[in-house]
Amino acid sequence: MASPNRRQFFQHLAATGFAASATISGTKSSGQVIGANDRVRVAIAGINGRGQVHMGVFGAMKNVEITHLVDPDSRLFASRSAAVQRLTGKKPKCVQDIREVLDDQSVDAVSIATPNHWHALMTIWACQAGKDVYVEKPCSHNISEGRRMVEAAQKFNRIVQHGTQWRSDPKWQTYTTDIRDGKYGKLQTANIQIFRPRKSIGIQNPVPPPRELDYELWTGPAPMNPYRTNLVHYRWHWMWDYGDGEIANLGAHEFEMARWAMPETANPKSVVSLGGRYGYEDQADTPNTQLTLYDFGDTKLVCQQRGLHFDKPLKMSIDFHTDEGRIQEGKFYPHGKEQGEVIEGAPPSGLPQDYARDHFQNFIDCVRSRKSEDLASDVLDGHRTAILAHLGNISYRLGDQTSFRNDPQQLSESPIASESFEAMKHHLVDVAGVNLAKASYRIGRSLQFDATTETFVDSPEANQLLGGNNRPGFD
Structure with a gap:
């Protein structure tokens, strides 16, 4: 270059x-x-x-x-x-x-x-x-x-x-502070669902990049692969060399919000992820159907994502399960009650509002004041959130294919994760027409994580995926 x-x-x-x-x-x-x-x-x-x-x-x-x-x-x-x-x-x-x-x-x-x-x-x-x-x-x-x-x-x-x-939604800050402080009982599981239809990226042969595109520069620190028209723009999200799949795309928003409801010192101790790419064959790497279980010790986090393009419209949700009930879509459902109690001031959808303008303004205000402690979501927040996505992907990538006849024992300690796996199977049958008797899924490796050193315990293969090798000139 x-x-x-x-x-x-x-x-x-x-x-x-x-x-x-x-x-x-x-x-x-x-x-x-x-x-x-x-x-x-x-x-x-x-x-x-x-x-x-x-x-x-x-x-x-x-x-x-x-x-x-x-x-x-x-x-x-x-x-x-x-x-x-x-x-x-x-x-x-x-x-x-x-x-x-x-x-x-x-x-x-x-x-x-x-x-x-x-x-x-x-x-x-x-x-x-x-x-x-x-x-x-x-x-x-x-x-x-x-x-x-x-x-x-x-x-x-x-x-x-x-x-x-x-992060700049003040209602969500109050909402999650109350959850973290135990107003609705001790938090046991945060349950994330990301259902976003995504079309197949198809299969394209390598071609010369457009002369107006500096493809060498676009590739930057990533490995230099042949240019294809199903890569630039946006569809790089579903390629490991450039993106991290939906778990890091829309998942980053929900991970950050779920983390806000957990104790400030909560860190992931283990992870296991499973899934696959169903409904079509294309050149994408990342799963369009994925289920991930995180263990934070006292609290668990379940993330389920679906991305078949012929699925129902976009649905994103975060439910919180405590030892006293369930918090869902701005309501609290005590154990044994079907009617939810409206949480005053809570986001009615159960998700934060898009406070993009306030978030950007918060950045500019901090640029002026030089007070990084006033940032709504600083780089350390972003790093801790991204870690969750990367953990799920590393587990998935180190996994092996297994028949749907084999239930994942790694999820047995979480009823919500086990129920989500059953729901995932029904989804694949009903929406994609998958014949589970002949189909398989990738069951990821169960990995122990040391949040202090940000390394995996007794897993050299996983530690090799902690970082990348930037191309010369981009280091």
């Missing part, structure tokens, strides 16, 4: 006398409070999908300027820059390489909506360059790089917000 890697980039800056300002004090936000009337200058990286929300929210804020749009696909530049200009009256500069932005001392923050495999590296680079960061969920592509993100934010005193905007 013609452009330098990060180390070479800063060596060049050092030679020209700019290294110190770029790595530590390159922006007016580096260590000093910004006044309410001072303009915060933001570069947005990744402008195809979620990045357009970033453009709309930041563009509507007072004293916030979108200075750059960054994306390896230059086909997006004309329409996206025109949209920002219509909204703000100013046309941003469009570049393909984030490293051009990091050399601009006037840029205060980078807002990241790229594919997952770029989240950590771009965040770390931005912290090194003295920029604050808003990074979409999941914050990382693997556990090891997530920890490095936390360390970079701390080392360079950066404001790093995780893009789980539900």
